Amino acid sequence: MNQAIRTPLLPAEAVNLQEEAVSLKGAAKGFGGRTLFEGLDLTIRRGEFVALLGASGSGKTTLLRILLGLDTLDAGEGEVATPRAAVFQEPRLVPSQPVWRNVLMGVPRRARQRRQALDALAEVGLAGHADAWPVTLSGGEAQRVALARALVLEPTLLLLDEPFAALDALTRLKMQDLVRRLCARHHPGTLLVTHDVDEAVRLADRVLVLRDRRLTLDATVGEARDGTTPAGARLRARLYAELGVDPLGLEAAGASGRAP
Amino acid sequence: MTDTATASAFPAPGKIALKLTPRPRAGRLKLVGADAARLVLPLALLGIWQGACSFGFISPRTLESPVAVVGALVELTLSGVLWESLVASFKRASAGFLVGGGLGLVLGIVAGLWRTGERAYDALLQMLRMVPFLAVIPLFVIWFGVDEEPKILLIALACIFPVYLNTFSGVRNVDPKIIEAATVFGMSRAAIAAEIVAPLALPSIMVGVRYAMGVALLSLVAAEQVNATSGIGYLALNPRASLRTDIILGVVLLYSVLGLAVDFLIRTAQSRLLPWHRSVLEKAR
Numbered sequence: 001m002n003q004a005i006r007t008p009l010l011p012a013e014a015v016n017l018q019e020e021a022v023s024l025k026g027a028a029k030g031f032g033g034r035t036l037f038e039g040l041d042l043t044i045r046r047g048e049f050v051a052l053l054g055a056s057g058s059g060k061t062t063l064l065r066i067l068l069g070l071d072t073l074d075a076g077e078g079e080v081a082t083p084r085a086a087v088f089q090e091p092r093l094v095p096s097q098p099v100w101r102n103v104l105m106g107v108p109r110r111a112r113q114r115r116q117a118l119d120a121l122a123e124v125g126l127a128g129h130a131d132a133w134p135v136t137l138s139g140g141e142a143q144r145v146a147l148a149r150a151l152v153l154e155p156t157l158l159l160l161d162e163p164f165a166a167l168d169a170l171t172r173l174k175m176q177d178l179v180r181r182l183c184a185r186h187h188p189g190t191l192l193v194t195h196d197v198d199e200a201v202r203l204a205d206r207v208l209v210l211r212d213r214r215l216t217l218d219a220t221v222g223e224a225r226d227g228t229t230p231a232g233a234r235l236r237a238r239l240y241a242e243l244g245v246d247p248l249g250l251e252a253a254g255a256s257g258r259a260p
Numbered sequence: 261m262t263d264t265a266t267a268s269a270f271p272a273p274g275k276i277a278l279k280l281t282p283r284p285r286a287g288r289l290k291l292v293g294a295d296a297a298r299l300v301l302p303l304a305l306l307g308i309w310q311g312a313c314s315f316g317f318i319s320p321r322t323l324e325s326p327v328a329v330v331g332a333l334v335e336l337t338l339s340g341v342l343w344e345s346l347v348a349s350f351k352r353a354s355a356g357f358l359v360g361g362g363l364g365l366v367l368g369i370v371a372g373l374w375r376t377g378e379r380a381y382d383a384l385l386q387m388l389r390m391v392p393f394l395a396v397i398p399l400f401v402i403w404f405g406v407d408e409e410p411k412i413l414l415i416a417l418a419c420i421f422p423v424y425l426n427t428f429s430g431v432r433n434v435d436p437k438i439i440e441a442a443t444v445f446g447m448s449r450a451a452i453a454a455e456i457v458a459p460l461a462l463p464s465i466m467v468g469v470r471y472a473m474g475v476a477l478l479s480l481v482a483a484e485q486v487n488a489t490s491g492i493g494y495l496a497l498n499p500r501a502s503l504r505t506d507i508i509l510g511v512v513l514l515y516s517v518l519g520l521a522v523d524f525l526i527r528t529a530q531s532r533l534l535p536w537h538r539s540v541l542e543k544a545r
């Protein structure tokens with residue numbers, strides 16, 4: 001059997017990288033009198049990988065749900081490109097369907113072919129698990145199936161809501177590499193919601209911070225991906241400062257050091 | 261002093277051997293053994309009962325011995341009464357179960373999927389749960405006569421609720437996050453209902469079906485009070501049998517065997533219909 005990685009349906013030169021996968025203007029949303037964000041502008045182009053950082057409760061998931069059509073805008077306007085696909089913090093697989101059927105969830109019933117699922121599973125390194133039941137998978141495996149389910153649609157827009165948060169550190173790093181490789185091959189516009197600065201810088205071309213109801217930072221990663229370079233260290237420091245945390249715990253250590 | 265008192269509150273340090281994976285003996289034997297284990301307690305109770313009767317601790321007028329009970333069953337079998345009763349009762353119970361269970365299933369699915377359905381009749385069905393079925397027998401006789409209809413309808417009425425309740429909660433308890441994902445991936449409401457909600461509600465529906473099958477058997481006793489001349493409920497309570505504890509106990513025994521059969525049926529159906537379910541996967545391991 002041929003398990004070779006398939007060539008992308010859309011080779012790089014065929015993708016219009018100027019095409020907007022997300023365009024939001026003056027977006028506002030709140031719940032019960034509390035405004036999460038307002039006057040928010042955001043453009044994500046096809047092939048661009050954008051990470052959205054923010055403290056817990058700042059409204060990252062809400063923004064992503066709006067882009068998925070699961071929630072509504074209170075004000076402003078926006079447009080998203082389709083097909084869009086998502087990976088959530090939990091795998092959200094259907095336990096009554098074998099893995100390969102889960103992968104084809106977004107494919108119209110008439111177009112579903114086991115072959116497509118097998119190819120997508122091979123891409124995420126799970127070729128041998130096509131007929132497994134979801135409950136028998138480990139957390140990392142289930143999350144990779146969820147990723148295959150999203151990629152099989154060749155999405156123009158890929159929305160990721162802390163998809164690695166529930167994984168162990170080693171699996172998380174492997175998953176991050178996998179996602180970066182796959183996004184580079186399929187070039188969707190990607191929005192990754194996370195609260196992990198290292199993850200954001202590791203994966204994204206552009207990093208945003210949502211704080212105090214607006215995007216307070218919009219930085220291109222570029223050379224700064226490598227944390228050992230001065231640029232890399234500077235970007236991380238800026239992000240941590242923006243998020244109001246002290247990454248090295250220097251203040252806490254200093255406080256205990258001063259104690260007699 | 262305090263030291264020893266504190267120390268003695270904890271287990272003494274020591275060593276514990278780790279467990280080895282048990283080596284499977286011949287697969288067939290093991291399966292039979294596991295099923296046989298379920299029979300140990302009932303058989304032990306039978307033994308004690310027989311012993312108490314044989315040694316005269318219990319007089320036959322109070323309680324016949326198991327041997328006498330089996331004797332009564334043999335007698336009924338040879339006269340053909342038992343078979344005739346079983347067939348008559350099976351027809352009533354299965355007709356009532358299909359009508360009531362089917363209705364409960366449809367109502368449960370509709371109420372589970374649409375709030376309007378829930379609002380329309382959930383309260384009514386909750387009231388149905390509290391109906392004392394013996395008390396409505398006279399009404400059913402007035403409404404439906406004395407033939408098969410009142411018997412079947414009484415059983416059906418008793419079967420609606422367990423299937424309805426479990427179907428409803430099964431549909432409602434499907435993880436909303438999975439449904440949300442399916443929506444995001446463009447599945448229609450109808451496709452979600454058929455391909456996701458229905459299969460995920462099935463384990464709960466099976467619980468309702470299992471319960472309703474038991475209820476159908478039990479309500480035979482009430483239903484067959486209505487002008488019946490056959491059936492196991494009739495057999496237990498007909499005037500000629502009322503002084504024969506062996507026949508009454510024989511029917512009781514029959515009931516427990518039928519209960520086991522229903523159980524077996526459902527277990528088999530479960531491993532066929534729910535291959536993905538945790539309980540089935542764990543058993544297969």
Ligand SMILES: Nc1ncnc2c1ncn2[C@@H]1O[C@H](COP(=O)(O)OP(=O)(O)O)[C@@H](O)[C@H]1O
Nearest residue numbers: 031032036054055056057058059060061062063
């Ligand atoms: N449907 C909702 N109704 C009311 N409040 C909500 C709803 N969804 C989210 N919130 C609130 O909005 C805030 C932001 O939530 P969320 O977008 O999940 O934050 P984040 O993903 O950044 O941690 C939280 O305080 C949350 O309680």
Ligand SMILES: [Mg+2]
Nearest residue numbers: 060061062162
């Ligand atoms: Mg969130």
